[in-house]
Amino acid sequence: MTETKVRVGLLGCGVVGGSLVGLIESRGDDIAERTGLRLEIGPVAVRSLDKPRSVALDPGHFTTDTADVVDAPDVDVVVELIGGVDPAHDLVAKALANGKPVITGNKALLAADGAELFSLAHANGVDLLFEAAVAGGIPFIRPLRESLAGEQISRIMGIMNGTTNYILTRMTDDGADYEESLAEAKALGYAEEDPTADVDGHDAAAKAAIIASIAYGGHVVTDDVYTEGISHLTQTDIEVATKLGYVIKLLAVIESFGPDGVAVRVHPTMIPETHPLASVRDSFNAIFVEGAAVGDLMFYGRGAGGGPTASAVLGDLIDAATNKFKGTHASVFASTPAPIMPMEQLRSEFYLNLDVLDRPGALATVTGVLGSRGVSIRSMEQIGLGGEARLLFITHTAREADVRATLDDLRELEEVGQVNSVLRVMGA
């Protein structure tokens, strides 16, 4: 097979960039043999030339001038690994306008400006690929766009953040509390010093917005996503869930309601212990897809880390280069905003944990409030606690707004000491 040389320009060269350079070095011969493409690293734009780097590249590759990458005539494909919106947005736009395919793992950029950038890629007849942005090394975007292009997908549920899944696994398996588990995640390098983006669900929300945009053909941005994190979860919640046969996971849930729009949300969720997502442990990610014809699918793997992320970038790189030399590019879906179903109108089962005074009629009063709001009870357990009793309910499917109203009513009752926990229950 004759070899076509593909010169790759890099924007940024951190952990993922270093892994990518190593992969291209070690796998280059095999890739050339299989695909006919000889990948070679060209200019690498970095912020400082003085920073020591472990990457095996001649210093001549490095430049502080991004124009050496995005404007250079001999750069065939650009890989953006800077992260954040600024200056990544302008550099990606410049490269696309120059007719260069772009590979990015930048979820913040796509969740904010994806529609604009995809239109620009389409107008210039080149690819903008982003497998690494959604679930690290898990091949999901390509199967979703291509293999499932004809499938009617009713719901996608994903464990899209490894840090929070690690914390929840420690809380479940080792009985650790939230703070201990977070400290352990930091010590292992899974959590940042400021873990807000992970534990408050914002990282998962950006990924969910991108998936929703691909799956349902209308553009969804991060602000459209209802987001609730895991920092309020207690060891008691975990223990009760285990006792009832559930596991608590931070899920991103993306649902289509046809012409009424899509609903995208991230929140801690109780799922049955036999659900495939329940056995996704430690820092692994997984995405569960419910399709009308195909049934249930799950994609599982590492959602972060240099090797997995670089692997996803490399797959996109081969694809974009192949397309470029064939004079084609991947299909782009509609970029008009998707109608969003408000959270209040969504339905799920709920787990409610509340303390009530242990006196005659208290249970009847509480269940009366639920009934008056149309929230019906699937199972109930009462645990004595001296002068109080703890009530654990799992409801039948109920509307979010009705449950919120029920909770407001319950908090007004003198029989109710406090509402300890409210969690959505899905996947049964």
Next chain:
Amino acid sequence: MTETKVRVGLLGCGVVGGSLVGLIESRGDDIAERTGLRLEIGPVAVRSLDKPRSVALDPGHFTTDTADVVDAPDVDVVVELIGGVDPAHDLVAKALANGKPVITGNKALLAADGAELFSLAHANGVDLLFEAAVAGGIPFIRPLRESLAGEQISRIMGIMNGTTNYILTRMTDDGADYEESLAEAKALGYAEEDPTADVDGHDAAAKAAIIASIAYGGHVVTDDVYTEGISHLTQTDIEVATKLGYVIKLLAVIESFGPDGVAVRVHPTMIPETHPLASVRDSFNAIFVEGAAVGDLMFYGRGAGGGPTASAVLGDLIDAATNKFKGTHASVFASTPAPIMPMEQLRSEFYLNLDVLDRPGALATVTGVLGSRGVSIRSMEQIGLGGEARLLFITHTAREADVRATLDDLRELEEVGQVNSVLRVMGA
């Protein structure tokens, strides 16, 4: 978006064909909107025009002359759903030679004649796509060929047959024996009246041969695959596995040994209960991939059935039609035969279950035999059985040939009553 009409010819119209016709009918508008392709069913070749069909097609579509499909100038893409090698081989070859892309779910055909047919497709500049042949509705071939094109894959382990996984799940969860579970699988339509192809591992072996051919770029045929079924498994094996923290699954295992070749095998395997494949239950399939950069991946879903299989065919159909009208086609990998590592040279841990006479020195004699063959013991348990004792060993990693020689030696010993079970242990 302007619409391009794509006329689809069908060879065969059974359960999958019927589902495909229904999907194209129900999803056609959405597919046209997303991809610009207007799929329409053209001629459908069937063996008999008299057979009653539930499919919603005008009788004018049906023909008994396959030339109406493979030679018709106005057929853009051919879908082969006949199964078996003859006459499917000649029809697929004819369609490819006529410049028509072909979609097939025919694992027997590809495992036997894949190399020849892929060369023919390549020579004619069209696609031969086969997502449905390997794991039904699970998108696996496209991610493997494209997303993981640059990845160094060390091992692939798959639950590739739903019938046997259903039987093993019943034996594990309900304590049913093999015959009962098989009968139940037949009653539910999961197992054929003659279940040989499933329970003896041949179905999984054909799929494993196809995957090996894609993953490692050398052609592997079904005869290259070491194959062992599940019909010898007993409830005792299941119970012992559970007690030791393992689950028994029928796994297809595909490994690369670099220049020394590939090893492809199908056999019942004990895997740790915490391994992601262990939680794949009932008739679901899953494929677990171990990559150097990407780490562990798993793809999970339905491996059979009309809806899932038709969904995979539809994804391929959209892809092949898109490529055809762009004047391109998917890359084809090398079709030279792969060197095969013989089973005798492969290594794994082993579980051995044998009955010995309960007398002084018996254990020392048995462990002496293992030691003399270089098979070292990781864990051992002895259960008293009146005058006999049952010994359960799990070995450290050992060579298949050494374990076989060990078993021959043990069977010669007067202290050994019988060897009850030998299972490979993987995935730790």
